[in-house]
Amino acid sequence: MMDWAxxxxxxxxxxxxxxxxxxxxxxxxxxxxALLNExxxxxxxxxxxxxxxxxAGTQKFPLELAELLESDSxxxxxxxxxxxxxxxxxxxxxxxxxxxxxxxxxxSGLNVHLATKLRLGDANTVMAEGGxxxxxxxxxxxxRHFADSYVGGHGNNDPELLRVLxxxxxxxxxxxxxxxxxxxxxxxxxxxxxxxxxTSVPRVLACRDYTxxxxxxxxxxxxxxxxxxxxxxxSAVELLDDGEGQITGAVLWDRASGKLVSVxxxxxxxxxGGSGQLRLQGFPTSNHLGATGDGLILAYRQGCQLIxxxxxxxxxxxxxxxxxxxxxxxxxxxxxxxxxxLNVHGERFIDEMITRDxxxxxxxxxxxxxxxxxxxxxxxxVWLDTPLIELINGEGTLRRQFPGIIHRFERYGIDPAKxxxxxxxxxxxxxxxxxxxxxxxxxxxxxxxAGEVTGGLHGTNRLMGNSLLxxxxxxxxxxxxxxxxxxxxxxxxLVGLKKFREGLHEIQHPSPRxxxxxxxxxxxxxxxxxxxxxxxxxxxASEEKTQFREPPDPFGRRMG
Ligand code: MEZ
Numbered sequence: 001m002m003d004w005a006x007x008x009x010x011x012x013x014x015x016x017x018x019x020x021x022x023x024x025x026x027x028x029x030x031x032x033x034a035l036l037n038e039x040x041x042x043x044x045x046x047x048x049x050x051x052x053x054x055x056a057g058t059q060k061f062p063l064e065l066a067e068l069l070e071s072d073s074x075x076x077x078x079x080x081x082x083x084x085x086x087x088x089x090x091x092x093x094x095x096x097x098x099x100x101x102x103x104x105x106x107x108s109g110l111n112v113h114l115a116t117k118l119r120l121g122d123a124n125t126v127m128a129e130g131g132x133x134x135x136x137x138x139x140x141x142x143x144r145h146f147a148d149s150y151v152g153g154h155g156n157n158d159p160e161l162l163r164v165l166x167x168x169x170x171x172x173x174x175x176x177x178x179x180x181x182x183x184x185x186x187x188x189x190x191x192x193x194x195x196x197x198x199t200s201v202p203r204v205l206a207c208r209d210y211t212x213x214x215x216x217x218x219x220x221x222x223x224x225x226x227x228x229x230x231x232x233x234x235s236a237v238e239l240l241d242d243g244e245g246q247i248t249g250a251v252l253w254d255r256a257s258g259k260l261v262s263v264x265x266x267x268x269x270x271x272x273g274g275s276g277q278l279r280l281q282g283f284p285t286s287n288h289l290g291a292t293g294d295g296l297i298l299a300y301r302q303g304c305q306l307i308x309x310x311x312x313x314x315x316x317x318x319x320x321x322x323x324x325x326x327x328x329x330x331x332x333x334x335x336x337x338x339x340x341x342l343n344v345h346g347e348r349f350i351d352e353m354i355t356r357d358x359x360x361x362x363x364x365x366x367x368x369x370x371x372x373x374x375x376x377x378x379x380x381x382v383w384l385d386t387p388l389i390e391l392i393n394g395e396g397t398l399r400r401q402f403p404g405i406i407h408r409f410e411r412y413g414i415d416p417a418k419x420x421x422x423x424x425x426x427x428x429x430x431x432x433x434x435x436x437x438x439x440x441x442x443x444x445x446x447x448x449x450a451g452e453v454t455g456g457l458h459g460t461n462r463l464m465g466n467s468l469l470x471x472x473x474x475x476x477x478x479x480x481x482x483x484x485x486x487x488x489x490x491x492x493x494l495v496g497l498k499k500f501r502e503g504l505h506e507i508q509h510p511s512p513r514x515x516x517x518x519x520x521x522x523x524x525x526x527x528x529x530x531x532x533x534x535x536x537x538x539x540x541a542s543e544e545k546t547q548f549r550e551p552p553d554p555f556g557r558r559m560g
Contacts, residue, residue: 001419002321005373011346012383012420019340020391024351027358035361039368040314041281041425042357042460047310051507053300053500054443060310064278068297071515072504073497075238075251081262081492083249087113087229089482090250090263092236092295093271095123096212096468097451099219100475101269101482106226108483113263114228115252117235117290117518121220124273124288124452125471128212129404130331131194131204132176132472133465134169140201142166149466152198152355153431153459156308160438161457165466165473172472173205179218182207184401195336196464198355204465209331209404215468234261235518238497239268239298239447242490247302247446249492253518264492267446267482270295271475274430274452277520284327285427286315294516295453299434301500304443308432311460316341316359318426320381322412327426330384330405332356332464337401338392342383342420343371357461360425373422381424386416429467431458440478446487450474 002009027035037043047060050069055061061069089105091098094116105112116122135145145166150157173191177183183205184192193202207214223230233255240249240262249264272295276287285291300306317335319325335341335352341359342348343366350362363382366372372380389397398417399406409416432455440448451471458466504510 001413004376008344008346008373008383009420012342012385015346016385016388016391019348020388022348024353025349026351027354032354032358035358035365039361039364040357041283042311044281046281052503054303054305055300059306062278062280062310062312064280065275065293065296065309067511067513068278068293068515068517069300070504070507071297071511071513072501073238073301074253074514075260075494075497079260079494081240081249081251081494083264083492084261085113085263087111087263087265088486089113089267089269090115090265091269091271092250093123093273093451093453094118094120094230094232095271095273095451096125096216096219096471097475098269098271099216099223100472101271101450101479102223102226102228103219104476104479105483106228110483110486112228113231113265114223115231115234115236115250115263117233117255117294119232120223120230121216122288122290123216124276124291125216125468126213127286127288127329128468129209129329130333131196131206131211131465132173132215132468133196133199133203133463134173134205134469135166135203136170136173136191137193137201140203142169144200145169145203148199149463150459152463153461156459158456161436164438164477165457165469168473168477169469172469176215176218176472179222181215181218184208194333195353197332197335197353197359198463204333204336206333209333209402212468215472235516236272236294236298237516238494239302240264240492240494241302241496243493243495245303245444246487246490247444248490262492264489266489267448267486269440269478269482270299270434270442270447270449270453271451272453276427276430278517279520280312280427283314283425283427284318286318286327286329287427289520292517292520293430294518295449296433297516299442299447299449302444302447302496304447305435306433307435307455308460309430309455311431312427313356313429313431313462314360314425315428316356316363316425317384317423318428319421320379320424321375321377321422322414323375323377323379324412325408326379328408329426329428330421330423331402334384334386334389334402334405337397338389340385340388341423342385344373345371346383355461356464363423363425367424375422379424381422383420384423385420387418387420390417429462431455431460431462439481440474441481441485448478448482450478
């Protein structure tokens with residue numbers, strides 16, 4: 001079992017008892033800042049401005065995203081949207097935010113369609129393990145929740161969005177519980193609360209280590225009982241507009257038939273999630289297959305401002321051994337109940353409950369300075385001392401509280417109760433995104449957005465558990481705002497795309513690929529003009545453009 005690291009494992013085991021009683025090493029603010037500036041991937045200058053769209057020449061984007069923002073649409077030139085579906089509200093995205101919006105709209109009397117590129121529930125929501133935050137106890141308050149999140153977000157959070165998030169926290173937990181979500185409880189029936197990095201009091205509710213899966217389970221079941229029409233395997237490839245800046249529907253790609261489907265809607269809610277599958281700088285990701293930043297591309301083309309999209313979250317404890325689990329999440333809650341982070345010498349070098357970005361920087365530094373543990377598959381990481389949890393909290397704690405992790409690693413012969421795990425930061429969350437107001441409305445009439453696709457709420461570093469709360473609060477809020485302000489139906493055209501294409505023609509080096517990417521490895525998108533019977537592609541040029549470039553392996557480079 002991990003014999004290749006025997007020496008290092010012995011050092012970890014030898015120092016365990018003594019470490020259990022020692023306080024964590026503390027960093028000064030200057031030291032934290034230095035870790036970010038020198039080692040965090042956001043700070044290494046792997047970004048640039050783009051030459052087209054509302055943020056042209058101003059905001060910086062990661063190189064991989066910048067290329068997509070400067071890409072043409074896969075919708076063939078000359079395609080005219082003959083309307084196939086007419087609805088009141090079109091929700092794009094089948095994760096937690098989309099489902100919460102659909103549920104909220106269910107009683108409104110409005111006709112609602114939800115289109116998702118995979119199946120309902122296939123989304124980053126189900127990948128969230130450790131929990132959801134809400135201020136529920138006498139020792140806590142929504143103000144305290146606000147303060148922790150604001151400090152964690154480096155003060156770059158939109159204060160109004162954050163106020164709404166924190167104030168609607170307790171009510172959201174009640175809503176989810178009433179839907180049937182089984183949050184862990186103490187013996188006396190109160191909710192069991194865990195700490196999270198950057199939280200000043202225990203505030204994180206969990207369902208063991210599959211909190212997002214449990215939340216998605218109840219949301220999905222509830223949505224299936226509503227009249228919402230679900231369009232699975234329908235990817236949004238373009239937004240439709242009225243020619244004067246109002247969003248009036250979308251073009252979807254029906255993967256089964258290969259056809260483009262045009263939907264006319266009075267309101268569109270974008271809930272397409274994040275972009276971890278862009279695997280910035282070659283990092284592995286904890287994200288779902290569908291997280292390719294589609295919503296950012298669609299909204300940007302129509303003129304929505306994107307904010308803080310140069311800020312991503314690298315979750316400090318992504319698995320880095322065995323190879324099959326590379327990038328998968330090992331929840332922060334494991335650290336919250338005592339697992340320490342150690343270098344190859346078995347030394348603890350950081351407080352594990354410091355905010356995620358600083359901890360990620362510290363781990364990257366250890367590896368870069370040859371204090372990491374190399375794996376047989378040319379990665380390197382640091383130890384997460386999971387057996388220490390058993391020592392501190394008693395035997396069987398891991399199996400009781402983290403069955404998902406036990407199951408995942410046991411398949412590869414590793415028992416986390418006996419063996420430390422190897423971890424390295426994994427691309428986990430898109431901190432920024434589409435600018436919205438406190439009601440989820442974007443810069444454009446007719447277009448709302450909720451969840452990870454939006455920016456501002458989390459500033460430039462999100463705290464654990466605030467994303468599951470985000471999708472619940474803002475999915476519902478966007479739907480409520482739609483009910484209040486839904487515009488009259490307008491013409492559905494591709495004028496916005498035409499204008500964007502004119503802008504693309506003027507730039508010197510437009511990207512040779514098409515966007516949205518839809519899947520991490522570009523599939524050959526065979527479009528057939530809506531209503532035609534032939535299965536042949538009508539857009540040969542765009543097929544060539546969707547070639548995917550393999551990212552470099554950051555570990556190879558850093559380990560030199
Ligand atoms: O909010 C998250 O990112 C989360 C709950 C992650 C985790 O470590 O479990």
